[in-house]
Structures are given as structure tokens and as C-alpha cells.
Amino acid sequence: MNQQTVAVIGAGFSGVLLALQLLRRCPATTSVTLIERNGGFGRGQAYSTENPNHLLNVPAGRMSAFRDRPDDFIDWLRQRAAADPALSGVSPGSFVPRALFGQYMRHLLEVERSIPERGGRLTLLRGEVVALRKQPDSLSLDLADGRVLRAGLAALAVGNFPPGRPPGSDPDIADRPWYRPDPWAPEAFTGLDPEAPVLLIGTALSMIDGVVSLLDLGHRGPIHAVSRRGLVPRPHPAQADPLPASPIPPLPTDMSELLRLVRQEARRRLADGGSWHAVVDALRPSTQDLWQAMTLEEKSRFLRHLRPWWDVHRHRMANPVARRVEEARASGQLRIHAGHLRTIADAPGGAAVTFCRRQDGVEETLTAARLVxxxxxxxxxDHLDDPLVRDLLASGHARLDALRLGLDVTSACALRDANGAVSRRVFAIGPVTRAAFWEMTAVPDIRRQCEVLADHLAAVSAVAPPLMASAAS
Ligand SMILES: Cc1cc2nc3c(=O)[nH]c(=O)nc-3n(C[C@H](O)[C@H](O)[C@H](O)COP(=O)(O)OP(=O)(O)OC[C@H]3O[C@@H](n4cnc5c(N)ncnc54)[C@H](O)[C@@H]3O)c2cc1C
Structure with a gap:
């Protein structure tokens, strides 16, 4: 039993940064084991893409891993400019390839490993954790290949999960030659007739990546994208807003009031020659407080009515990407549809997808050689088939929040078990905690959460072993 080991499950941005922060904060007797099931430590789902046209959707100047060193990512990019002339003009407002951010995180990990007093306390373990069990004085983690790991504390940094089967599809859709479940998989768009119609399910940032991949491959055929509302992410402002940041008055917690205020501020700013983006951005420091102040009923109403609008204004497209998408829409190659998917069936040469149009309720059928x-x-x-999450829920070590947005965690990121009891050994960070914090998606939010959790775990692991051993799990 090793009570001083903290197991971090998942080595995307959240897991890597938490590991780095733990090594800096925990006593020298604490070691960290970072466990990742896929190839690259530090890349996760977002930064694994090799396509140089899949850009960060946040300007580089806001992507530092460290709040107290806001230029860290920019400085790293500038150092690389000697070897990569494409980076020579990089500025805080640049949108750089996402793969570079994955390399930056890997670089931070390597630097940490090279520091004698800290690197020796970090173990990188390739494997998939499929179950987590409480022992009298520790935790045991079962890996898919049969290995078992002991740890005193564990943090789930498991990120996002892939979307389920599309509505209207057969349970065996994954076996259809025309279906691709993952827009970032190398085979998602290869082997296509460049003139053939393609249909993308969804119209948010993953769809945008899909369109970019198709355009990069020289696709000339029609590209259709369908979602319930047909809302597409807005671009970042083309130029810096000329107006100074306007202080937003005290924010009401009533959703309708808040929406009215935001619209009014956005209109005022636009009339003064500024942009609405600054108003949305000014809400960011308060979004967690606003979310936590809402009742369950208000949260539910927000999710039903406002979330799609919030998402497209808040999670925006990089400008170079937005220009390509706009061109494809203007030429008629890319068509965005709003409607509910009804059926997905085999058709000659591909799939026939029928949806009920949002604007008039009429059913329309599109045929496509590829459905992504x-x-x-x-x-x-409720419908995730991730082995670890299913195990945690089945064993009662975790429970879902009332809105099914993620795992139920405390403000200190501790899991709540099936009875609501707060775990003193198992924690979670990143997107699985969105039920408690709402905005826990982008780097600026997650890096703050990593600091807070690392402080907490450092305090817990500094406690004498007998006290830790007697702690309830
Ligand atoms: C396509 C895309 C683009 C994005 N672009 C940006 C952007 O430009 N800027 C921004 O700020 N945010 C962006 N985001 C948001 C992004 O989610 C966060 O920035 C951040 O990367 C989340 O990291 P994570 O580590 O929590 O999750 P992930 O990146 O999903 O990493 C989780 C990791 O855990 C591993 N894992 C999961 N379960 C297990 C298990 N049981 N055992 C072992 N390993 C496991 C997975 O293999 C994965 O590597 C983007 C998100 C996506 C999906």
C-alpha cells in the first residue's frame, strides 16, 4: 500500500496539468502516476489532430497552462519559430494548430521529468483504468490488461466522451460502410469520391473540423450538416474591439433578466462601434457563480432554451476557419439544415437521412455517400458506455447529477457516492464536473480548477499516514 501515490486517470490537458501542479505542491513523499489509455500523453481528444488546419478556437495568448505565466505558450511558440518559420509572426491573437498545443503540454511534462527533485516522483503509465475499488486504507485501480494499481488518492481526468448513436439509426449503424462515428479518425473522410455528397450530423465545432478536413482533401461535392436548430459557432471578432472594456452592472441571477441585460449591453456596444463578443466575454468570470446560484428548474430551462445560443456565442470559431466555412456556405457547397433526425437507412451508394425541418415541420430526405x-x-x-464511468456508477462510488450533465462532485471536486456521501479519496476535474461548475471546458477554466484541486490534494496528502488511512473513502 502506498498512501502517498496520487493516481491521475487520463492524460489530456486536465490530467497532465493536474500532475504538474501536484508535483509542485505535494510533499516530497508524494508520487504521481499519470495513466493514459491512448498514444500521446498531453494531447487528449482536442489536441490529437494532426491536421494543421484544425486550429485552436482560443487565441494563443489565452492558452498558457499557467495563470501566473500568461505568456508561457506564446514564448514556447516563439522559441519554436527558429525551426518553424510559419510561427515567426505568431502573436497573442494568433490561432495556431491544435497539434502544437498538444506538443506544448508534452514539452511541459518532459521538462518536469527532467527536474531531479520532481521528475523521479512522476510515473507515466500506459493503460486503461476500467474499475476503481475501495480498500480499507487505499484505492485499487483495475486496468483493462489485468494489472492492478494501488493509490491513496485518485483524480478522474477522463475528458469528454464520444457522442452516442445518432437518433433514427439502427443499433448496428457502426457496421455500415458509409458511417463514421469519429470526425477526427484518419479514415473519417478518406476514400470518398470528391464529388459525392457528405452529411455531417451536428453543426457545432466538431462539424467545423469535419468541413475543414473535407475542404483540405479537395472535396467538391455537397456537404450537408444537420442539427436541431442549425446554429453554427460565431467567429471571433475580426479586429480588436476599439472600445474599452465596459463594466457590466451587477448581474441578476434571474435568467430572463440576465438575457435582457446581455442583449441590451450588446446592442449598446454595437451601436458605439464595438462588438458583442466583449459582452459575452465579460460574463466569463461570473458564469460559475451564476450557474451555482440557479435553481435546478432554472438550470433545466437554461439547458432547454438558452444553451444552444450560449454555446455558439461563447465557443467561437477561429477567424481563418470561419472565412473558409463562410466561403463554402456562400458558394452553396456547405448547407446547414435545422431539424430533428427521423430515420437513417441504407440507400444506393450510401445512406438516406430523413429529418423533420424545424421551420415548417416538413420531412426532407438527403442521400449521402458518407455520414459522419x-x-x-x-x-x-445515462447512456455512456465508458467502462470506468459505468463501473463507478454500478458500484455506487459515483452518481450522476440531477440533470445528467456529468458526475456529481462537490465544490472541492470530490465525488459524491450513490448515497450522496463525499469521497475523501476520489476526485474529478475537467468536463465531467460541468454539472457543478458549468463552464469547465476550455483551458482558462480548467487550469484554474487544476490549481485549486492540486492545493486541496496537497493538503490531504500532507496529512500523516495514520489519519489518511482512517479516512473514509
Ligand atoms: C475538438 C476539440 C477542440 C477543442 N479546442 C479547444 C481550444 O482550442 N481551446 C480550449 O481552450 N479548449 C478546447 N477544447 C476543450 C477541451 O476539452 C479542453 O481544452 C481540454 O483539452 C480538455 O482536456 P481533458 O484532459 O479534460 O479531456 P481530454 O482531452 O478528452 O483527455 C482525456 C484523456 O483521458 C483519457 N482517458 C479517458 N478515460 C480513461 C481511462 N479510463 N483510463 C485511462 N485514460 C483515460 C483519454 O484517452 C484522453 O486522453 C476543445 C475540445 C475539443 C473536443
Missing amino acids: NCAGPAGDY
């Missing part, structure tokens, strides 16, 4: 699921992260945790 770009629906974005799974939103309904």
Missing part, C-alpha cells in the same frame, strides 16, 4: 457523426461530446451520461 460530428455531434460533439456525449451529453447524456
Whole structure:
């Protein structure tokens, strides 16, 4: 038994950064084991793409891993400019390839491993954790290949989960030659007739990546994208807003009031020659407080009515990407449809997808040689088939929040078990905690959460072993 080991499950941005922060904060007797099931430590789902036209959707100047060193990512990019001339003009407002951010995180990990007093305390373990069990004085983690790991504390940094089967499809859709469940898989768009119609399910940022991939491959045929509302992410402002940041008055917690205020501020700013983006951005420091102040009923109303609008204004497209998408729409190659999917069936040469149009309720059928699921992260945790999450729920070590947005965690990121009891050994960070914090998606939010959790775990692991051993799990 090793009470001083913290197991971090998942080595995307959240897991890597938490590991780095733990090594800096925990006593020298604490070691960290970072466990990742896929190839690259530090890349996760977002930064694994090799396509140089899949850009960060946040300007580089806001992507530092460290709040107290806001230029860290920019400085790293500038150092690389000697070897990569494409980076020579990089500025805080640049949108750089996402793969570079994955390399940056890997670089931070390597630097940490090279520091004698900290690197020796970090173990990188390739494997998939499929179950987590409480022992009298520790935790045991079962890996898919049969290995078992002991740890005193564990943090789930498992990220987002892939979308489920599209509505209207057969349970065996995964076996159809025309269906692709993952828009970032190398085979998602290869082997296509460049003139053939393609249909993308979803119209958010994953769809945008799909369109970019198709355009990069020289696709000339029609590209259709369908979602319930047909809302597409807005671009970042083309130029810096000339107006100074306007202080937003005290924010009401009533949703209708808040919406009215935001619209009014956005209109005022636009009339003064500024942009609405600054108003949305000014809400960011308060979004967690606003979310936590809402009743369950208000949260539910927000999710039903406002979330799609919030998402497209808040999670925006990089400008170079937005220009390509606009061109494809203007030429008629890319068509966005709003409607509910009804049926997905085999058709000569591909799939026939029928949806009920939002604007008039009329059913329309599109045929496509390829159907790619770009629906974005799974939103309904009731139907996840992730082995670890299923195990945690089945064993009662975790429970879902009332809205099924993620795992039920405290403000200190501790899991609540099936009875609501707060775990003193198992924690979670990143997107699985969105039920408690709402905005826990982008780097600026997650890096703050990693700091807070690392402080907490450092305090817990500094406690003498006998006290830790007697702690309830
Ligand atoms: C396509 C895309 C683009 C994005 N672009 C941006 C952007 O430009 N800027 C921004 O700020 N945010 C962006 N985001 C948001 C992004 O989610 C966060 O920035 C951040 O990367 C989330 O990291 P994570 O580590 O929590 O999750 P992930 O990146 O999903 O990493 C989770 C990791 O855990 C591993 N894992 C899961 N379960 C297990 C298990 N049981 N055992 C072992 N390993 C496991 C997975 O293999 C994965 O590597 C983007 C998200 C996506 C999906």
C-alpha cells in the first residue's frame, strides 16, 4: 500500500496539468502516476489532430497552462519559430494548430521529468483504468490488461466522451460502410469520391473540423450538416474591439433578466462601434457563480432554451476557419439544415437521412455517400458506455447529477457516492464536473480548477499516514 501515490486517470490537458501542479505542491513523499489509455500523453481528444488546419478556437495568448505565466505558450511558440518559420509572426491573437498545443503540454511534462527533485516522483503509465475499488486504507485501480494499481488518492481526468448513436439509426449503424462515428479518425473522410455528397450530423465545432478536413482533401461535392436548430459557432471578432472594456452592472441571477441585460449591453456596444463578443466575454468570470446560484428548474430551462445560443456565442470559431466555412456556405457547397433526425437507412451508394425541418415541420430526405457523426461530446451520461464511468456508477462510488450533465462532485471536486456521501479519496476535474461548475471546458477554466484541486490534494496528502488511512473513502 502506498498512501502517498496520487493516481491521475487520463492524460489530456486536465490530467497532465493536474500532475504538474501536484508535483509542485505535494510533499516530497508524494508520487504521481499519470495513466493514459491512448498514444500521446498531453494531447487528449482536442489536441490529437494532426491536421494543421484544425486550429485552436482560443487565441494563443489565452492558452498558457499557467495563470501566473500568461505568456508561457506564446514564448514556447516563439522559441519554436527558429525551426518553424510559419510561427515567426505568431502573436497573442494568433490561432495556431491544435497539434502544437498538444506538443506544448508534452514539452511541459518532459521538462518536469527532467527536474531531479520532481521528475523521479512522476510515473507515466500506459493503460486503461476500467474499475476503481475501495480498500480499507487505499484505492485499487483495475486496468483493462489485468494489472492492478494501488493509490491513496485518485483524480478522474477522463475528458469528454464520444457522442452516442445518432437518433433514427439502427443499433448496428457502426457496421455500415458509409458511417463514421469519429470526425477526427484518419479514415473519417478518406476514400470518398470528391464529388459525392457528405452529411455531417451536428453543426457545432466538431462539424467545423469535419468541413475543414473535407475542404483540405479537395472535396467538391455537397456537404450537408444537420442539427436541431442549425446554429453554427460565431467567429471571433475580426479586429480588436476599439472600445474599452465596459463594466457590466451587477448581474441578476434571474435568467430572463440576465438575457435582457446581455442583449441590451450588446446592442449598446454595437451601436458605439464595438462588438458583442466583449459582452459575452465579460460574463466569463461570473458564469460559475451564476450557474451555482440557479435553481435546478432554472438550470433545466437554461439547458432547454438558452444553451444552444450560449454555446455558439461563447465557443467561437477561429477567424481563418470561419472565412473558409463562410466561403463554402456562400458558394452553396456547405448547407446547414435545422431539424430533428427521423430515420437513417441504407440507400444506393450510401445512406438516406430523413429529418423533420424545424421551420415548417416538413420531412426532407438527403442521400449521402458518407455520414459522419460530428455531434460533439456525449451529453447524456445515462447512456455512456465508458467502462470506468459505468463501473463507478454500478458500484455506487459515483452518481450522476440531477440533470445528467456529468458526475456529481462537490465544490472541492470530490465525488459524491450513490448515497450522496463525499469521497475523501476520489476526485474529478475537467468536463465531467460541468454539472457543478458549468463552464469547465476550455483551458482558462480548467487550469484554474487544476490549481485549486492540486492545493486541496496537497493538503490531504500532507496529512500523516495514520489519519489518511482512517479516512473514509
Ligand atoms: C475538438 C476539440 C477542440 C477543442 N479546442 C479547444 C481550444 O482550442 N481551446 C480550449 O481552450 N479548449 C478546447 N477544447 C476543450 C477541451 O476539452 C479542453 O481544452 C481540454 O483539452 C480538455 O482536456 P481533458 O484532459 O479534460 O479531456 P481530454 O482531452 O478528452 O483527455 C482525456 C484523456 O483521458 C483519457 N482517458 C479517458 N478515460 C480513461 C481511462 N479510463 N483510463 C485511462 N485514460 C483515460 C483519454 O484517452 C484522453 O486522453 C476543445 C475540445 C475539443 C473536443
